[in-house]
Amino acid sequence: MSAPPTTRTxxxxxxxxxxGVTRRGSGPPxxxxxxxxxxxRTDPGRPLAAALATRFTVYDYDRRGRGTSGDTPPYTPAREVDDLTAVIAHAGxxxxxxxxxxxxxxxxxxVAAGLPVRRLAVYEPPYTGEVTGPADVRRMRNELEAILADDARGSARYGDAVARLMATTGMPQEMVTLVRHTPVWREYEALAPTLAYDLALLDDGIVPRRRFEHVxxxxxxxxxxxxxxxxxxxxxxxxxxxxxAAYQSLPDQTHDVDPTVLAPILADFFA
Structure with missing residues (x-):
């Protein structure tokens, strides 16, 4: 029996x-x-989606301003919640x-705002964890916004914003330099303006305790x-x-988690 086709809508x-939404596999959504x-465009193979599609109908989508999705200004985190709500409604x-x-x-x-899901899994939400404070987050936001406002789309300065983010998530400088010379770097530069969206989503960087207590x-x-x-x-x-909530730490994994390690854990939890 052939695998269900990948469809895009x-x-x-x-x-x-x-x-833009891509559907793969068959089973629970x-x-x-x-x-x-x-x-x-930066992750065309979608290895995590492909691995989960052997047991589930997997919907992965381009967040606004990325890939096949549109972008209607002004940006607010509430609009991204609306986007996800539309995808969940499509999934069923x-x-x-x-x-x-x-x-x-x-x-x-x-989910804290009431999005109806059966189960939720998350990997390393990038809050500060109160190890650093709001002043550090604001400084990083101001630095990235200054870079993004400095020049035209696709410029070397946009590349500086991407490199800054990669270093923040723990990527060694020599690896950042190597990635900067790969073909996918142009796609990363094109996505650089959406870094401001991620920063707005994280607000001051502190875990929003009162909201997440409602999950x-x-x-x-x-x-x-x-x-x-x-x-x-x-x-x-x-x-x-x-x-x-249950908490699990994956041995030998970093922020760049291996999809072949992650997929079986998610599949067991979602089943």
Whole structure:
């Protein structure tokens, strides 16, 4: 029996923005939410989606301003929640939700606001974990916004913004330099303006305790045991705040988690 075909469509968000959605596999619905600088163009194979599609109908989508999705100004985090709400409605009742990095923050915000999902899993939401304070987050936001405002789309300065983000998530400088000389770097530069969206989504960087205490669906909070403490501590805080949460740290994994390690864990939890 042949595998179900991959299909692509668009759904309309509340403000009329078209959001590109890809569907793979068959089974119960699972929706994936990307982190920063990820789209169907920077990650065309979607290995996590492909791995989960052996057991689920997987919907991954381009967040607004990325890939096949539109972008209607002005940006607000509430509009991204609306986008995700439209994708969940398209996926149908009983959908499970996985968010990666800033996508984890978006997934948590959406579920806290009442988005109906059966189960939620998140990997390393990039809050500060109160290891650093709001002043540090504002400084980073101001630095990136100054870079983004400095020159035209696709410029070397946009590349500086991308490199700054990669270094912040723990990527060694020599690796950042190597990636900067690969073909995908042009796609990263094109996505650079959406870094401002991720920063707005994280607000002052502190885990929003009062909102996340309202998340009442079964939740799996994950991090990589080899990630820096700056990225791991927020996961533990979120796991403590969410009443129905379990916490798991994946041995030998970093923020750039291996999809072949992650997929079986998500599949067991969503099943």
């Amino acid at each position: 668009r759904v309309m968000s509340a403000d009329g923005t078209a959001i 699972v929706v994936l939410v990307d982190g920063a600088l990820t789209s169907s 009742p009983g959908a499970c939700l996985f968010g990666m990095s800033s996508g984890a923050a978006l997934a948590l915000e959406a 009442d669906v079964p939740t799996l909070v994950l991090d990589g045991a080899a990630s820096p403490e700056l990225l791991r501590r927020p996961s533990r805080i979120v796991a403590c705040l969410v009443s129905a």
